[in-house]
Structures are given as C-alpha cells and as structure tokens.
Amino acid sequence: MVITTTQFIKDYRDVALRWFADGLENLSPLQQYQTLALVVKGYAARDWARSKAHADKTQQKQVYYFSIEFMPGRLLASNLLNLGLKDVVDAGLAKLGLDSAAVYAAERDPGLGNGGLGRLASAFLDAMASTGMAGNGNGIRYRYGLFEQRFVDGYQVEVPDDWLRDSYPWETRKENRAVIVKFGGHVDLVPGASGHLTAVYQGTDDVLAVPYDTAMIGYRTGTVNTMRLWAAEPTAERAHALAETARAGAITEFLYPDDSDTAGRELRLRQEYFFVSAGLQSILTHFKRTHGDVRLLPNFVAVHINDTHPAMAVLELMRLLLDEEQLAWDQAWQLTVATMSYTNHTLMAEALETWPLGMFQDLLPRLAQLAFEVDRRFRARYLSRFGSVLVNRAAPLQDGQLHMANLAVIGSHAVNGVAKIHSELLKTTVLADLYQIFPDRFSNKTNGITPRRWVQLADVPLATLLDDVIGTKWRHQPQALVALRSHASDPAFLSRLMAAKHENKVRLAALIQATLGLEVPADAMFDVQIKRLHAYKRQLLHVFGILEHYLAIKKGAVRPPRVHVFGAKAAPSYRYAKAVIRLINAVAALVNADPDCAGKLAVAFLPNYGVSLAEAIIPAADVSEQISLAGTEASGTSNMKLMATGALTLATLDGANIEIRDAAGKESMAVFGLTEQEAKALRPQYNARERYERDPVLHRIVDMLTDGSIPNIESEGREIRAELLDYNDTYFVLADFADYLAANRRLDALWGDPVAWAKLATENIAASGRFSADLTVQRYGREIWRVLPEQPV
Ligand SMILES: *Cc1c(COP(=O)(O)O)cnc(C)c1O
Numbered sequence: 001m002v003i004t005t006t007q008f009i010k011d012y013r014d015v016a017l018r019w020f021a022d023g024l025e026n027l028s029p030l031q032q033y034q035t036l037a038l039v040v041k042g043y044a045a046r047d048w049a050r051s052k053a054h055a056d057k058t059q060q061k062q063v064y065y066f067s068i069e070f071m072p073g074r075l076l077a078s079n080l081l082n083l084g085l086k087d088v089v090d091a092g093l094a095k096l097g098l099d100s101a102a103v104y105a106a107e108r109d110p111g112l113g114n115g116g117l118g119r120l121a122s123a124f125l126d127a128m129a130s131t132g133m134a135g136n137g138n139g140i141r142y143r144y145g146l147f148e149q150r151f152v153d154g155y156q157v158e159v160p161d162d163w164l165r166d167s168y169p170w171e172t173r174k175e176n177r178a179v180i181v182k183f184g185g186h187v188d189l190v191p192g193a194s195g196h197l198t199a200v201y202q203g204t205d206d207v208l209a210v211p212y213d214t215a216m217i218g219y220r221t222g223t224v225n226t227m228r229l230w231a232a233e234p235t236a237e238r239a240h241a242l243a244e245t246a247r248a249g250a251i252t253e254f255l256y257p258d259d260s261d262t263a264g265r266e267l268r269l270r271q272e273y274f275f276v277s278a279g280l281q282s283i284l285t286h287f288k289r290t291h292g293d294v295r296l297l298p299n300f301v302a303v304h305i306n307d308t309h310p311a312m313a314v315l316e317l318m319r320l321l322l323d324e325e326q327l328a329w330d331q332a333w334q335l336t337v338a339t340m341s342y343t344n345h346t347l348m349a350e351a352l353e354t355w356p357l358g359m360f361q362d363l364l365p366r367l368a369q370l371a372f373e374v375d376r377r378f379r380a381r382y383l384s385r386f387g388s389v390l391v392n393r394a395a396p397l398q399d400g401q402l403h404m405a406n407l408a409v410i411g412s413h414a415v416n417g418v419a420k421i422h423s424e425l426l427k428t429t430v431l432a433d434l435y436q437i438f439p440d441r442f443s444n445k446t447n448g449i450t451p452r453r454w455v456q457l458a459d460v461p462l463a464t465l466l467d468d469v470i471g472t473k474w475r476h477q478p479q480a481l482v483a484l485r486s487h488a489s490d491p492a493f494l495s496r497l498m499a500a501k502h503e504n505k506v507r508l509a510a511l512i513q514a515t516l517g518l519e520v521p522a523d524a525m526f527d528v529q530i531k532r533l534h535a536y537k538r539q540l541l542h543v544f545g546i547l548e549h550y551l552a553i554k555k556g557a558v559r560p561p562r563v564h565v566f567g568a569k570a571a572p573s574y575r576y577a578k579a580v581i582r583l584i585n586a587v588a589a590l591v592n593a594d595p596d597c598a599g600k601l602a603v604a605f606l607p608n609y610g611v612s613l614a615e616a617i618i619p620a621a622d623v624s625e626q627i628s629l630a631g632t633e634a635s636g637t638s639n640m641k642l643m644a645t646g647a648l649t650l651a652t653l654d655g656a657n658i659e660i661r662d663a664a665g666k667e668s669m670a671v672f673g674l675t676e677q678e679a680k681a682l683r684p685q686y687n688a689r690e691r692y693e694r695d696p697v698l699h700r701i702v703d704m705l706t707d708g709s710i711p712n713i714e715s716e717g718r719e720i721r722a723e724l725l726d727y728n729d730t731y732f733v734l735a736d737f738a739d740y741l742a743a744n745r746r747l748d749a750l751w752g753d754p755v756a757w758a759k760l761a762t763e764n765i766a767a768s769g770r771f772s773a774d775l776t777v778q779r780y781g782r783e784i785w786r787v788l789p790e791q792p793v
Contacts, residue, residue: 001043001083008085008092011039024096030166032098033076033106036089037169040079041215048215048224055134056290061787063128063135063302064283066276066310069118069255070125070139070227072214073611074107075170077457082130082217108163109612111145112229112255114569115532116447116637117345119611120418120773121306122227123450123637124780127773129218129225130452133781138279138310140271141171141212141229142255149569149608154585154712158257158572171212171229178210179281180235181274187366199323199366207248208233209278219452220476230278258571266359273364276313284320294325298338302785305342305412308353308404314340314411315367315374323366329373341414341784343445344405345634347422348536349430354401371402378410382437394433409434409441414784416445419635419656421676445780446656447635448773451478453611454641459619461500462645462765469493478769485766494758501622501646501761508565508620512604518592520602524561525751527650528642529625530609530617533568533577536632540580540720541733541740542566542625543587546603547701548741550587553596560751563602565617567609576723579716581605583705586713614641621647622757623747627740629731630654631676644768646761648750650743652736656771663767668760672743673736688729691737698737 003011016024016035027035055062080086093100113119121137128135147158185204189197209230216225232251238244251270283301284294291300305311314336321332346352361368375397382391392398396407409415409431415438417423423444427435435442456463456475466474469487473480487493505522512518529542546564553559566584570577588603606613624642626633626649633655643649643660651657652673661669674682692702702724704710705717724734750757781787 001047001085003043003085003088005088005092005095008039008088009095011042012036012092012096015039015042024098029099029102029106032103034166034169036093036103037076037107040076040083040085040089041170043083043085044079044215044217044224047217047222048226051134051222051224052226059291059300060134061300061302061785062283063133063304063781063785063787064138064279065121065124065128065135065304065306066138066279066313067118067121067306068139068272068275068309069113070110070122070137070229071113071115071118071611072110072122072125072227073453073615074104074109075214076107077104078126078453079170079215079217081452081457082126082219084220108166108168109610110163110168111148111161111610112139112142114146114255114257114571116635117307120447120637123448123453123773124777125216125225125227126219126450126452127448127777128781129216129223130221130450131774131778131781132218132221132223133777133787134223134225135777135787136225137216137227137229138275139227139229140252140255140275141231142252143231143249144254146255146257146569146610147572151581151585151605151607154582154589156570156572156578156581160254170214172214174211174213177282178208178233179278179285181207181209181232181277181281183207183270183273183363185365187369194326196326199319201366206235207251207274208235209274211278211282228279228282230275232274257569258573266363269355269359269363272309273312273316273367276310276316280313280316280320284324294321294327295331295335297335301339302341302787303339304780304785305340305408307343307345308408311342311353311404311408311411312364312367314407315370318370318374319366322370333377336411337413340408340412341416342408342412343416343418344408344426344431345418347425347430347632347634352430353404355404357397357400357402360402371396371407374407374410386437390433390436394437405431406434409438413441414443415441416443416780416784417634418445418447419659420444420446421631421653421658422634422655425631425676443783445776445784446659446771447637447640448771448776449637449640449644450773451644451768453615454618455644458615459500459504459645461503462497462619465496465500466765469496474769478772478774481766481769483766484762488759488762488766491755494755494762497646497762498754498758501620504619504645508616509563511616512565512606515606516604518602518604520563520604521561521599524563524599524602525622525747526563526565526620527623527625528565528617528621528647529627530565530567530614531636531638533570533574533581535576535580535723535731537628538731538733538736539566539568539584541627541736543580543584544698544701544733544737545740545744546587546591546601547704548697549601550591550594550597551697551700553600559600560748561600563604565621566603566605567613567617568605569609576719579719582716583710583713583720586710586716589712590710614638618642618647619645621645622761623647624649624651626651626654626657627673627736628652628654629736630674630679632731633657640768640771643764644771646765648747648757648760648764650747660764660767660771663770664764665767668763668767670743670747672739674732679732679735682732682735686728686732686735688734689725691729691734692725695734695738697741698734702734 145161182204234244234248624647
C-alpha cells in the first residue's frame with residue numbers, strides 16, 4: 001500500500017475533525033490513538049473487501065479456526081508493519097507534533113485468552129493472512145477479558161478487564177449477519193411429506209448472536225482475513241426488557257479465567273455452543289450463497305477445532321446438515337468428518353473436557369440426541385474389530401459423561417498434537433485407544449510464533465542489526481536467519497549483538513523501575529520465566545534456585561549477578577498457584593531489600609502478564625526458563641519467542657524444547673532434569689521426603705518456607721511445604737533440584753566468557769526461523785486443511 005506522509009497527515013486531520021470535531025491539540029492520547037486506528041482501518045478496508053470478494057469469486061477454500069480464546073495483542077503497530085506503513089506514519093506523527101510512543105501506548109490489549117492457547121490462535125490468524133491463505137477466526141467477544149492482575153501485599157488481586165470501555169476501534173459490528181442460537185426446550189421429530197423427519201423445537205430460549213469482525217492483515221500480501229467474534233444479545237421480541245438484555249448478554253459477559261478445569265459449569269457450556277452454532281450457521285449461509293450445493297462443503301470449507309471447547313461443532317454441523325439441509329445420516333456424517341479437524345493441547349487426563357449428560361440434554365436436547373446416535377453407531381461399527389473394552393474407553397458417552405476429546409477425534413479426519421513429543425505421547429496416553437482405531441488420522445504440527453511481532457516490532461535493535469548483517473530477507477522468510485551462522489564467530493558482530501541486547505535490558509530495567517520502584521543492574525544476566533502460573537510449569541523450582549543463590553551470597557560466594565524476571569497470572573480459584581505467587585513476591589522482597597544482594601541478585605515480578613508485557617520482557621532476556629516436568633508441557637511457545645531474540649534456554653526435555661535443542665544444537669541449551677521416561681519410571685517409587693532429608697541445601701530451602709526466614713508467607717509456606725512433603729511433590733521439584741542447580745552453574749561459567757555466550761545466542765537466533773507460525777500454518781494447510789496457499793495477490 002502506498003501512502004505518502006503528506007497524504008497521511010491530511011487523512012489524519014480529516015478523521016480527527018470528523019470524529020472528534022476538534023483540533024489535534026485538544027485530543028487526548030487515547031483520542032489520538034483512536035483517530036490513528038480509524039485511519040489505518042480505512043487504509044486496510046479496500047484490501048479487506050477485495051480479499052472477501054476474491055475468495056468468493058475464485059471459490060478459494062476457506063479455513064475457519066474455531067477457538068474459545070484469542071489473544072491478538074495490540075494491533076496498531078502490527079497492522080502498520082503488515083501494511084508497510086509504519087515508517088510513513090511515524091514520520092507523519094512526528095510532523096504533526098504528536099508523541100508517537102504515547103499514541104501507541106494508549107491501545108488496550110484485548111485479553112480474550114488465558115495464555116498459550118489463545119496466543120497461538122492469534123498467531124495463526126496473522127500467519128494465514130501473511131501466507132495468502134483464506135483463514136478466519138471464530139470465537140467469542142467477551143465483554144470482560146481475562147482479569148487485570150495487581151499485587152497487594154504480595155497477593156494477586158483480580159480487577160475486571162473493562163477493555164471495551166473506550167470502544168474498540170478495530171472491530172466492525174455486523175448486525176446484518178446476526179443469527180439466532182437456541183438453547184433448551186424440547187425437540188420432536190415429525191415425519192414430513194418426503195418421509196424425512198423434521199426437527200420441531202418447542203419452548204426454546206433464543207439468543208441473538210451478533211458478529212463483530214476485525215481485519216487480520218497479512219504481512220505485505222494484500223490479503224486481509226477476518227477474526228469474527230460473537231456477542232450475545234436478546235432477540236428482537238425480547239429486547240425491550242432490561243432483565244432480558246442482562247440474561248442474554250451473560251453468555252458472553254466474561255472469559256473463564258482458567259486453562260483447563262472449567263468443565264461442569266453450565267455457563268461455559270452455553271458459551272461453547274453459542275459461538276460454535278453461530279459460527280457454523282454463518283459459514284453455511286455464506287457457503288450456500290457462494291457455492292449452492294452443501295454436499296460440496298469439504299471441498300471449500302475446513303473447520304478447525306482448537307482444543308475441545310469447540311468440539312460440539314461435530315454435532316452442530318450434523319444437526320444443520322440433517323435438520324436444515326435434509327441430508328441422510330451417512331452423507332451428513334461423511335461431510336462432517338471431511339470438514340472437521342482437531343488439535344489436542346494437553347496431556348493431562350484430568351484436563352480433558354467432559355460434560356454431564358443430564359446438563360447437556362437440558363441445555364442442548366437436539367445435540368444430545370445426535371450424541372447418542374454418534375455413540376451408538378461408533379460402538380456398532382468398531383465393536384467386533386476392537387473389542388468392547390477398547391471401544392468403551394474410546395466412545396463419546398461413558399458413565400453419564402460426554403467426552404469431548406473422543407467426540408472430536410471420531411468426528412474429524414485429522415487430529416494433531418503440538419510438538420513431536422506431545423504428538424507421540426498422545427498415541428500412548430490420553431488418546432491411545434482412539435489411535436488404535438484411527439491411526440491414519442494422527443499427525444504432529446509443532447506450534448509456531450510470529451517473528452513479526454516478537455522480533456520486527458518488539459526487538460528493533462536486533463531487527464536493525466539483522467538487516468545490516470544478513471539483509472532483510474528474514475523479514476519475509478524467517479528461515480533466512482540461518483545465514484547468521486556464518487557470523488557466529490565474528491567478534492564484531494557478536495559485540496553488536498550484545499550491545500543490542502544491552503539496549504533492550506536498559507529499557508526493561510526502566511520499566512521495572514517505573515513499575516516496581518526497583519533498581520536492577522542492566523549488565524546482570526536477565527533470567528526470565530513468563531507463562532501462566534501452574535504447578536507443572538514449576539515456577540517453584542525457579543524460586544528454589546533463587547533461594548540457593550541467596551544462601552550462597554550470604555556465605556560469601558561470588559557468582560555472576562542475576563536479575564530474575566517473572567510474569568504470571570494464576571486462575572483466581574487456583575489456591576496453590578496463588579500461594580506460589582505470594583512466595584515469589586516474598587522472596588523478591590527479602591532479596592531486593594538485602595544489602596548483601598545489591599548488584600548481585602534481584603527479583604522482579606511484573607504484574608499483569610499479557611502480550612504487551614511479553615513484548616517488553618522478551619527482547620531483554622538472556623536466559624529463558626522452560627522448566628516444566630518432562631511429559632507435562634504440550635509444546636510451549638514462549639520458549640520459541642525467547643530463542644528468537646537470542647536468549648539461551650534453560651530447559652527440561654519437554655514439549656518443543658526438544659526441537660529447539662535439535663535446531664540450535666546441544667551446546668546452545670542448558671538441559672537438565674528427568675526425561676519423560678525417567679519421570680514415569682520414578683513415579684511409583686518416588687519418595688520426596690527422602691530427597692529432602694538427604695540433600696542439606698534442599699532441606700534448608702524447604703525449611704525456609706515455614707521457619708520465618710521468608711517473612712509474611714506463613715500459610716502459603718505451609719501449603720507449599722505440604723505439597724512437597726505430604727503429597728509427595730507431584731511435579732518432582734525436589735527430584736530435579738540438584739540437576740537444575742548444576743545447569744545454572746554451567747550458565748554462570750558461560751557468562752564469564754561473553755564471546756562464547758554471544759555465539760550461542762547467535763545460534764539460537766539463526767535456528768529460530770523454523771518456528772515461524774507461517775511455516776506451521778502451511779503444514780496445516782497442506783496436510784490437514786488441504787488449502788493450497790495462494791501466491792500473494
Ligand atoms: C506466548 C505466550 C504465552 C505462552 O507461554 P508458554 O510459556 O508457552 O506457556 C502465554 N501468554 C502470553 C501473553 C504469551 O505471549
């Protein structure tokens with residue numbers, strides 16, 4: 001897109017006047033940002049309309065990515081980058097005398113997700129548009145996003161995220177595309193004239209689903225796709241009653257602040273059906289308008305089920321094909337399976353979603369009937385070949401529960417895990433029975449990230465250096481970063497690389513000072529762990545490492561100075577995770593106030609982790625902590641973001657860490673801990689208390705939890721100690737402790753040789769291109785969705 005600075009300035013003044021009826025000098029930074037967002041939205045509008053028309057005209061196959069969470073992050077800078085207008089706009093803002101940093105900072109981060117799952121969904125939308133695929137998001141427009149996290153006396157306090165208060169300029173309400181979603185009531189199957197049974201609904205509770213579309217702008221491709229998020233409103237007949245507005249709206253009022261165990265709550269079930277039904281209805285309406293014959297659906301439409309939350313898409317599509325399109329069962333089923341595909345995101349059996357059949361029947365009576373029929377046919381078809389034990393375990397209905405992962409596998413033509421180890425473990429653990437029946441459906445698609453956001457936008461010092469040294473090809477093809485390998489022994493390059501890193505660290509140090517009032521030395525090793533607070537991710541192991549360092553300093557040991565940076569939200573109901581948050585804050589208070597630690601050790605727990613905070617932290621990291629117990633993290637993606645900006649990974653052999661090591665080379669990662677197989681073998685004979693008794697350092701640290709050496713954690717300290725010693729340390733923190741320390745000492749030694757460190761950082765950056773989400777979605781596109789990526793238009 002070609003816009004001159006002069007044109008931009010004119011457009012900006014026009015929009016400001018039309019929208020706010022005021023001169024620029026009277027606009028707040030928020031209004032200046034809103035003006036800019038509207039200008040940029042206008043620039044993308046033509047491409048957006050054209051992409052839609054082009055896809056319809058050429059009958060391009062469409063991907064619909066169904067996800068209950070999206071975390072797009074701020075869109076202004078990313079849209080400008082992708083449109084190729086960032087420099088023009090920055091120059092224009094400067095000419096207008098506006099403070100561009102303040103303008104960008106006025107944008108709110110739509111927190112419509114909890115963590116990795118939602119961020120992945122948004123990375124995929126960005127990547128699909130950037131590779132010219134017609135790929136759209138389908139999800140929920142939550143009125144309140146994930147809570148805003150604050151710390152009060154070290155406790156996590158949750159504040160509602162009122163992200164729509166100032167309106168969201170990127171979205172467009174499409175009231176003309178609204179559909180009705182029916183809940184409850186009962187269904188009669190009435191024989192019609194043709195002999196086909198017609199489903200007649202009575203006493204249903206109808207809700208209006210209104211779509212809000214946001215443009216997903218491809219990186220210099222001209223392709224603009226759509227993220228469609230649905231809001232619940234009362235239907236026209238009921239819209240006059242205030243109580244009805246509140247009741248209908250409740251469906252999309254808030255995001256469940258939980259990664260996993262929300263099952264069993266009826267409102268969550270409502271949310272899931274709401275966006276699945278609305279999405280499929282609108283897809284079918286559009287499909288029939290552009291293609292006519294619904295029997296061609298899988299030739300032109302792929303629906304992707306991101307984790308099990310949208311798995312009832314299998315049943316809802318069956319309902320639409322049977323009841324609305326009057327197809328016969330076998331044909332409807334064949335079309336459904338050919339259209340659907342499913343990604344599993346977890347290995348924890350307890351996190352696999354199930355719904356009590358009674359609740360499901362009450363809320364979704366027609367879908368429950370279809371679930372019974374899917375179950376009956378599944379059993380009938382596979383019983384003789386696989387036997388009743390296996391078929392019972394693989395069936396959708398068991399013990400009065402509907403098993404959504406089983407339904408998703410049975411109703412999809414493709415199932416994938418999100419890292420090599422995870423995809424292999426799926427076949428032997430949580431999906432082992434279904435793998436026996438449908439081995440050809442299974443594959444691996446390792447997750448990816450978008451280097452545009454994490455390197456081009458968030459790490460300008462590095463991006464500039466890369467351009468200078470290997471040219472700009474990497475901006476379009478991150479795999480071109482391998483060219484950096486030939487510079488890994490060039491001392492001049494290495495010192496420039498470390499200078500870029502230092503610049504980022506100075507910037508993060510300023511943020512830490514501004515946020516926490518804590519001064520940290522920018523020349524220390526910045527050791528970062530940023531992710532949801534969860535026992536399996538083992539932030540506790542990291543804290544134990546800090547306490548060991550603290551004790552060593554008190555004894556006079558001299559080690560390289562370290563700044564530990566944490567970012568993590570805990571689910572409000574997750575007691576243990578909140579206890580760990582309080583512990584981290586208490587250890588931070590202890591360490592940061594101790595004069596013996598000054599200049600040697602500091603702990604900064606930055607509140608309210610989210611995409612924007614990640615952009616500030618990641619470029620400044622020297623060390624990336626990826627220390628989950630092996631066999632628990634499906635993939636991880638912060639590991640990829642951090643390697644891409646030159647952090648060395650301190651890691652267990654879990655999730656995508658294994659592939660990062662294979663890509664960047666063994667030396668480039670500090671690996672420690674039990675392997676998945678070792679952990680599994682240890683489990684039956686594990687005795688945490690014995691480890692505690694045997695290791696004096698560990699003994700001392702565990703005692704610090706409860707003996708008053710860390711002030712203000714009485715009850716939290718007791719709870720964590722009990723988890724370790726009374727409940728036998730579920731995630732083997734004590735088992736991996738000694739090896740974790742050893743890996744840290746190897747990093748310390750390496751820090752003493754800055755050239756060697758910089759060389760390994762270079763190896764990481766050079767190898768990071770293969771984790772670009774552009775490549776990941778192309779693998780989905782070729783092997784699962786069967787869409788041929790078009791050349792950029
Ligand atoms: C990448 C990302 C995650 C995922 O981090 P993991 O370490 O892979 O769990 C979570 N939240 C945000 C904001 C992210 O950007």
